Amino acid sequence: MISNTAVFIAHLNTLFATSVHPEYLPMAGPKNAAKDPNPSYQKAKNAALRLLTYRSRSEKEVERRLKGKYTEDVIDRTLSDLRRQGLLNDAEFAREWREQREKFRPRGPAVITQELQKLGVDREVIREALSDFDSSANAYKAGSKYAAKLPVQDAALFRRRLGAFLHRRGFQGDVLGHTVERILRELLDSLHGGVDRDEQYDQAEEPHRWDRRQGNDECAYHRSGSDVS
Numbered sequence: 268m269i270s271n272t273a274v275f276i277a278h279l280n281t282l283f284a285t286s287v288h289p290e291y292l293p294m295a296g297p298k299n300a301a302k303d304p305n306p307s308y309q310k311a312k313n314a315a316l317r318l319l320t321y322r323s324r325s326e327k328e329v330e331r332r333l334k335g336k337y338t339e340d341v342i343d344r345t346l347s348d349l350r351r352q353g354l355l356n357d358a359e360f361a362r363e364w365r366e367q368r369e370k371f372r373p374r375g376p377a378v379i380t381q382e383l384q385k386l387g388v389d390r391e392v393i394r395e396a397l398s399d400f401d402s403s404a405n406a407y408k409a410g411s412k413y414a415a416k417l418p419v420q421d422a423a424l425f426r427r428r429l430g431a432f433l434h435r436r437g438f439q440g441d442v443l444g445h446t447v448e449r450i451l452r453e454l455l456d457s458l459h460g461g462v463d464r465d466e467q468y469d470q471a472e473e474p475h476r477w478d479r480r481q482g483n484d485e486c487a488y489h490r491s492g493s494d495v496s
Contacts, residue, residue: 311337311345319354323363326355327387357388361396373409375437376400406438406446419454426451 314336315329326346333342349355361383368374374382376397383393413432417425426447433443 305341307337308341308344311341312348315345315349316354319349323360324355325357325360325383325386325388326350329355331387357392358395361388361392365396365400369405369408373405373436375406375433375439375442376402377439378437381437402438402442403446406433406442407449409433409436409438410446410450414450414454419451419458422451422455 429447
């Protein structure tokens with residue numbers, strides 16, 4: 268029969284893609300409780316490990332969940348042990364968070380930064396995790412699916428709605444504007460089969476700047492060189 272410890276090791280290996288030595292994991296049963304001089308610590312560690320079986324977490328997340336239930340000394344010891352065992356690593360956690368966003372729900376660096384800060388990740392750790400982030404690729408991935416729902420025949424309305432969508436997801440400035448124009452051009456080319464388009468669509472080729480109007484979920488585009496109100 269496979270022991271509970273073996274099953275737990277296999278589960279953690281799957282989650283973290285790392286090898287966890289059995290001595291680092293809690294053993295069930297009264298024998299372990301009798302040997303542990305600090306049962307409060309073992310309870311805290313078991314609680315932390317349970318949290319980590321659902322998904323990887325930041326150090327601050329685990330600390331917040333333990334706070335109020337255990338003493339600071341017990342929490343510090345638990346966090347220290349988990350760091351030493353490689354089960355808590357904010358740099359790795361931030362990279363994983365970014366990768367999950369890129370794969371399933373693309374967001375801009377501004378939103379990802381906010382999310383990680385709420386989870387207690389240090390700003391410098393976040394900056395390093397996003398150091399090679401491709402904003403243009405992520406904006407295009409996020410915008411392409413949404414754009415299929417928009418009326419491409421009305422270029423102005425298309426720009427406003429797609430621009431607002433991308434802005435809410437943390438994309439800004441030139442990345443946002445260029446992504447909107449790229450997607451619009453591609454959809455128009457597809458719509459017209461590569462032949463010359465009507466004059467009303469020609470403005471899609473011209474560079475625009477995007478501005479978020481206060482109190483309005485839509486966008487206002489301004490030709491390059493004009494003032495943004």
